Amino acid sequence: MTLPTDLDHDAGALRAAMVKGLADATADAGADALSPVRPAWLAAAEEVPRLAADHLDAQGLTVWEPVTSNLDYGRWLAASYSDTTLIRQFDGEETDWEQPAVRHGGAPTSSSTLPSLVLRMWSDADVVEGNTVLEIGTGTGYSTALACERLGSSHVTSVEVDAVRLEGAADALYGRGYTPTLARADGCYGYWPEAWFDRIVATCSFQSVPPALLRQTRPGGKILLPLSGWLYGSTRVLLTVAEDGTAEGPLLPGTISFMPARTRAAPAYGNPADWAAGLHEDRPRSARHTPERITAATEEAFHLRFLAQRAVPDAQLVTVDGVLHLIDVVSGSVATLTPDGGNWSVREGGPLELWSRFEQFIDAVDAAGRPRPETYTLRVDGDGQRLLHAQVPEPGLPLGR
Template sequence: MTLPTDLKNDADALRAAMVKGLADAEPAANADVPMHPAWLAAAGKVPRHAFVPGFYLPADAPDAQGLTVWEPVTSKLDYGRWLAAAYSDTTLITQFDGEETDWERPAVRHGGAPTSSSTLPSLVLRMWSDAAVSDGHTVLEIGTGTGYSTALACERLGSSHVTSVEVDPVRLEGAADALHGCGYAPTLARADGLYGYWPEAWFDRIVAACSFRSVPPALLRQTRPGGKVLLPLSGWLYGNARVLLTVAGDGTAEGPLLPGTISFMPARTRAAPAYGNPGHWTAGLHEVRSRSVRHPPERIAAATEAAFHLRFLAQSAVPDAQMVTVGGVLHLIDVVAGAVATLTPEDGGWRVRESGPVKLWSRIEDFVDAFDAAGRPGPETYTLRVDGDGQRLLHARVPQLRLPPEGC
């Protein structure tokens, strides 16, 4: 199937409708500041479809094994579905497990871990707005991805003010082709976002489109005094937060966690280590005496905003733990310390067994006790301080939490 000759007209109409929908949806419930009209104007000009020639959408139902069925979508397979999705406020998955797809002959996928995407437009615009970018600012974007977010920055600021780095060379090549095809010419580089991009420093703003366990020190050193770094944070429990740091002249930085719980893919070079078969970790745990839990695992494992926020905070108490559920049993596994906790449903409640030098669930429960006693404060009540004493989450009524040293 060839592309219709009226692609531009179709795309223009859908893009205008998308931007109107985004504008009508403001102010967002989780927004710290209103979305800047200049970013909406940029979204009205950037052709998102040029950056997503192929992507995957989930089927209506999982397969027989319970895995999500991912259907490939291209203009040749289904022009209408492709273009409508490109101009929907939806994240479009473009890569699984770091493997490239042959978009001339794409196949349906069953399960898999998304490793690259075109983030939903409302979130991209929200990130740029929250970073308080102004005309004349120079910006560094961490994670070029498809290049759509980069194009928005170029449209708003001019290409000469935009630098974007990407660790995946194939992703970067595709983004570069799309950007240049649309008339944008930012500085692009293959680089690990952990180290920023020194040749163009200093920047007025640094904005990351992937998450880190803690703030990379290089990003602070590449930010002008008074400049800001907007960074998604996550850990190996996959709790999420965003922080907006203001960098001082002495290299320290401080800023609030932003409202809402927004998830970003972790930086690839900071992914959690493999733990193998959970059964290897839990072997022998049946000999450990169990106890009733003080807090059920739903407090951090449920798919709710409150649980995601609490999970982000709680993972600071067990920074090297990972969570996996097998057959209704939840396991916490810490491959660094060599510790494990297993939570099993029993008689309408939960019981836990813990083994190793770190009592993982006990640590989480101790933090939840303090969190509840403080009135369950939201993310915007926390401040992240980065200085010679490390990276600390500070709150007036909750004991301070430390983020793991970057590089660990």
């Protein structure tokens, strides 16, 4: 592939413009800005190309359009240095870049995350010079390169479960002179050969905090971890590890989500109609809380979906012909919510009354005045993982698996 001779100049100019835009956005937001990007990370972003950008998909709503340097060099370069998430892989399979085609549907499984979020993650982790860091999820290598630029390659370890993605990231990183420790490994288990770490930062989400990460973090060290569940309610938590190996820290504000860790993806649940077939037709009731409380495209619903899913940590949600199904493959429980003249009719079956558990937790949140997620604290100790709030009782179940 032959690229224009002014590639580096064009890329540098676009990169500088992107970083200036991020800096201006932070300054304009003022002192109360959500997770402002720290100047040291902006400086690193000015030096680091957005790596492995030869083939990138531009993100659309329902249609995924390939954007490559061969198809449209100008658009490809502009996309590479826009503050946009660029999808690299669907359903764990590589795209045929010899004959790339528009794609309809598919689950993204690898991406180059929008730069502002990458920089904010490193900023929120409170990384300082001299820290050793473990990054979970190398991806394209862009965030790894930022850490190398800021801290030095010898301080950076990054693990990636996908061998093809790791090989591409390694080529891009080494080609630019960055030499972090890279390994194909399941980030749920950290990376013992390079432990201990001052900071651990994940760019994929987990249902709960993997215990191995606490054991590989120095006392006083911090873990920044996206958390989500099989209902895809999301948050981020910043934990500080104590001398006794326990950890505690606040949820962070914002409506930020990451793809789930590949090895912790939700299981297939089969045909929703098969699950619903065993429900008693003569035992419906009216819902006290409508599903819009957790499905609406609002910030409140985004946060409540994460909090409430703790009451049913193994449930998944699917809608078929307007009927919402909650399916729990672990316990064998199911609930359906069917529109019923302005309300919703609920039917439940199995050992757990799934929607009733949702409603009980939503009752508690409402009674407490619907506190924002950053007022919650996550504690990880010998008794498990508990999300604590002075005014919201625990639903009696662990954070997740």
